[in-house]
Amino acid sequence: MSAFADLEPYVEAFKARPEAAEPAWLARRREGAIRRFSELGWPSRKQEAWRFTDLRPLQRVSFPPAAGACRASAADVSPWRYPAAGHRLVLVDGAFAPELSVIGDLPKGAWLASAAETLRRRPDLLEPALRETDTIGAQPFVALNAALFADGFVLALEPGVALDRTIEIIHLGRAAERSSQLRNLIQLGAGSRATLIETYAGEGAYWTNAVGVVAVGAGAALRHAKVQDEGAAAIHLAHNRVELGRDARYESFVLSLGARLSRHDVHARFDGEGAACGLFGATLLRGEREGTIASVVDHAAPGCVTREYFKTVASDRAHGVFLGTIGVRPQAQRTDANQLSKNLLLGRRAAIDTKPELEILADDVKCSHGATVGDLDDAALFYLESRGIPVVEARRMLIEAFAAEVIERIEDDVELRAHLGRHLARWLAGGAG
Amino acid sequence: MLEIRNLHARIADGREILKGIDLAVAAGEVHAIMGPNGSGKSTLAGVLSGRPGYEVTEGSVTYLGRDLLALGPDERARAGVFLAFQYPVEIPGVNNMYFLRAALNSVRRARGEADLDAGQFLKAVRAKLKLLEIGEDLLQRGVNVGFSGGEKKRNEIFQMAMLEPRLAILDETDSGLDIDALRMVARGINALRGPERSIVMITHYQRLLEHVVPDRVHVLSGGRIVKSGGKELALELELTGYGAYGDAA
Numbered sequence: 001m002s003a004f005a006d007l008e009p010y011v012e013a014f015k016a017r018p019e020a021a022e023p024a025w026l027a028r029r030r031e032g033a034i035r036r037f038s039e040l041g042w043p044s045r046k047q048e049a050w051r052f053t054d055l056r057p058l059q060r061v062s063f064p065p066a067a068g069a070c071r072a073s074a075a076d077v078s079p080w081r082y083p084a085a086g087h088r089l090v091l092v093d094g095a096f097a098p099e100l101s102v103i104g105d106l107p108k109g110a111w112l113a114s115a116a117e118t119l120r121r122r123p124d125l126l127e128p129a130l131r132e133t134d135t136i137g138a139q140p141f142v143a144l145n146a147a148l149f150a151d152g153f154v155l156a157l158e159p160g161v162a163l164d165r166t167i168e169i170i171h172l173g174r175a176a177e178r179s180s181q182l183r184n185l186i187q188l189g190a191g192s193r194a195t196l197i198e199t200y201a202g203e204g205a206y207w208t209n210a211v212g213v214v215a216v217g218a219g220a221a222l223r224h225a226k227v228q229d230e231g232a233a234a235i236h237l238a239h240n241r242v243e244l245g246r247d248a249r250y251e252s253f254v255l256s257l258g259a260r261l262s263r264h265d266v267h268a269r270f271d272g273e274g275a276a277c278g279l280f281g282a283t284l285l286r287g288e289r290e291g292t293i294a295s296v297v298d299h300a301a302p303g304c305v306t307r308e309y310f311k312t313v314a315s316d317r318a319h320g321v322f323l324g325t326i327g328v329r330p331q332a333q334r335t336d337a338n339q340l341s342k343n344l345l346l347g348r349r350a351a352i353d354t355k356p357e358l359e360i361l362a363d364d365v366k367c368s369h370g371a372t373v374g375d376l377d378d379a380a381l382f383y384l385e386s387r388g389i390p391v392v393e394a395r396r397m398l399i400e401a402f403a404a405e406v407i408e409r410i411e412d413d414v415e416l417r418a419h420l421g422r423h424l425a426r427w428l429a430g431g432a433g
Numbered sequence: 434m435l436e437i438r439n440l441h442a443r444i445a446d447g448r449e450i451l452k453g454i455d456l457a458v459a460a461g462e463v464h465a466i467m468g469p470n471g472s473g474k475s476t477l478a479g480v481l482s483g484r485p486g487y488e489v490t491e492g493s494v495t496y497l498g499r500d501l502l503a504l505g506p507d508e509r510a511r512a513g514v515f516l517a518f519q520y521p522v523e524i525p526g527v528n529n530m531y532f533l534r535a536a537l538n539s540v541r542r543a544r545g546e547a548d549l550d551a552g553q554f555l556k557a558v559r560a561k562l563k564l565l566e567i568g569e570d571l572l573q574r575g576v577n578v579g580f581s582g583g584e585k586k587r588n589e590i591f592q593m594a595m596l597e598p599r600l601a602i603l604d605e606t607d608s609g610l611d612i613d614a615l616r617m618v619a620r621g622i623n624a625l626r627g628p629e630r631s632i633v634m635i636t637h638y639q640r641l642l643e644h645v646v647p648d649r650v651h652v653l654s655g656g657r658i659v660k661s662g663g664k665e666l667a668l669e670l671e672l673t674g675y676g677a678y679g680d681a682a
Contacts, residue, residue: 377522377524378485379522380522380524380527382484382485382506382522383518383521383522383524383576384524384527384532384536385483385505385506385507385510386482386483386484386506386507386509386510386515386516386518387510387532387533387536387539387540387592387596388507388510388511388536388539388540388543388596389507389510389532389535389536389539390507390539391505391507393535393539394507397527397531397532397535398524398527400526400527401524401525401526401527401575402526404526405525405526
């Protein structure tokens, strides 16, 4: 099995794309991107960032872009809805589903639409999202996405615009052996503010390849949550690039309940002084699932703060991975960064790899990191059992407590915490820890 | 209620700690087991409650006609056995109220009673909290998290009051309590005394027994019960110490 043979179906799919009325710059970039994808090929386990990721589920069959034939109903969407959302955009197999979406009233200066509609009406907004296709860590999946994407979502706020109600984006996967190539853009002008929750759910052996480009302008604030809970045969790869301006605030929370293979990459870069970035998440895996959180935070400006805290629970034969790098460049004095990875390994056949890393090139900094891997606390388990709580329920309570502790890090959003807590409880009800 | 016959048990390193305990506790009785450090008091509590880490090598424990040692710790609790811990465990992230309601409903189901709804549960909680002078705010925290030593011990007795066991084993519940907390704990224990309930108090000191007067007192030493008597035995021990029973106090 040669690497080129594996790539061929995607290159073919690119050539076979229907003629679209796209701007000339986009057509050129797509051409460049598919060439880049062909040159890079699939990542190899010899590359440090992919050492722990088993890509075979993705390589065994090919996943040409979904044709959009599958439909979903309101009943398919309702279990995933966020009760406190004020605006909702639903995509099915990577294509906007207007009948399931409620964009709602938006203030002046706010743009929220599918990527396809944005391309038709405001292509200028999408251009920045494709600017740097090739430069993100030589990432072939980002290049493939740039070549093939047809849709996604775009949120753009002009300076000073505050969205009071949470935006929710629901991605449903349906079509077996098809891929959804999603391109998402979040652009917050200076002093603007928004909360957004993305939900990825579905059934079947599909591949979601999502690329998000996030720019948080000077003094702007974005809370960005993600719930990812896909079928035991699905593949989920997501890559978010985040740029923070001066005094910007970005806080993300990823609740990943897995897929056959799931990976969430986030690359955040501080471009201006005084900004803060919080990256939080909990991954819970059972069965044969593999889940990875890979974060890179680049302190390229002085006086910025990073708080990073991820937890993983792996049971059965599942495999959890945390890769975290915080880099502090020479000019980034007064950086305050810490990173923590805590992991719960349930059962002999489960596995966890965790690799927190600091690369510090400035001298006046406050940085720390740490990682733990452990089992449930026997003394706590006995205490609960000694009060009559059956062992399965006692274990569930302790796993829930372990994961809920990181959800508590979300400050001042009770509804979001409760929503994530419900997803956590639903996962726990789905089987033994 | 409880019948222990020739109970031998050892700990993980192979040392035998219990070397043939015989004890019978009838319904409605309160027994005190006293003894010096290292006599096997906590091991006995651990074996009776099903704490992992002990191996019973000989003997039997019968509780209400059942083989207690064949039951898991959660099954024992649902069958009406309660252990008040010497060192209550802190469990961050598990809310006290949530925990207690799960425990109470598990025990109630085993007794053939219906689950309490949130309102009924809260009402029951408030009545028992008052008895032990525990603030309601403590219940909003994680289990035993941020509790003082005395609050942890009171919380044990509060849980006992909520779960209404048939057999309560109190492991050094009096240790580390100031006199006011000791009185509250004693009041909680006395409130539970009744013809259908038995209480085994394991203690080093006599002072709890001034407040909760036992029917029988046993001296545990070197893994065996070496003397049994009425409540006056506790007073005698207070005067003479454990020196007469082989081990240093």
